[in-house]
Amino acid sequence: MSNAAGNDQQGENSPGPELTGRLGYLLKHALSRLSELNAEALTPHGITGRELAVLLVLAGREPASQQEAAGRLGIDRTTMVAFLDALERKGLVARRPDANDRRRNVVALTESGTDTLRLAVKASDDAQRRFLAPLTRTAGEQLKRSLYKLIATDDRRGD
Amino acid sequence: MSNAAGNDQQGENSPGPELTGRLGYLLKHALSRLSELNAEALTPHGITGRELAVLLVLAGREPASQQEAAGRLGIDRTTMVAFLDALERKGLVARRPDANDRRRNVVALTESGTDTLRLAVKASDDAQRRFLAPLTRTAGEQLKRSLYKLIATDDRRGD
DNA sequence: TATTGTTATACTCTATAACTATA
């Protein structure tokens, strides 16, 4: 996954309850911390958290056009181009024009990409496990379920 | 608090379990969603989520120098300058040179700033409540406690 | 010399607009 939430750089003064009581603060810093651990875990595999997400999406429902993959990740197609450029340079994915619609590129993992994905997921899962270590197993599961519910529920604008 | 986690723009295709099962994805999108709701709630009060955080920190332990406030927020002092410029332009905070150490600025909320803070916090709390609506009250409390534990625990690098 | 606030600058991440080639 990787950062995008800012870089923690442990502040000199502690935040205090006026901030730590707010859900936004908690989510932001939890994400930031996890992203750090994840980035560390992925370094040996030569990919970033975001690149792992791209690989996961590609592996999840191959074959995919670039735009399909972008849609599932919730990023712009122009952003996807850059990700795929990088992954292709590393030999982890390959683009080929779709035979049925030559405007499209079909993107697939290479053999090396599949291997890297497997190892990277293992490393990332391990980082996640370390991150969740302060919680009981039950609390960790509960956390994920709750977050999922919060995300799955759309449209809370009106009420 | 505000975004910093990207802008959701509801993707056409749903993500699928390969992503929704990952904690990083869940945290990122939960934060993104909450940030949206929060931004909406704050718009009428003329401040952003980040500015609310600055006001909270200033109100929490006045009087504070710019650097102290920055430290508690975990942001750079140069970043704090821009925030305070904006808040001062809006008449919500005032800087004055510290009499004891004239290198420092003491930053305090104005009367208008105090009023705005009170209203903005109410609006933001309400947004948070709506965000947590899909969960039981207990699950919501549990979520916050778990996140706090994850943040409070430092240094999971080695193990 | 070290520190506070400031400014100028650069970097990361991502999106919007415009272009090319297909359809």
Add this chain to the structure above:
DNA sequence: TATAGTTATAGAGTATAACAATA
């Protein structure tokens, strides 16, 4: 005309480096 991929560009958010005033 519309769409997929691409490129150029711009914007948000934040940091690093250098500078002036003060300690």
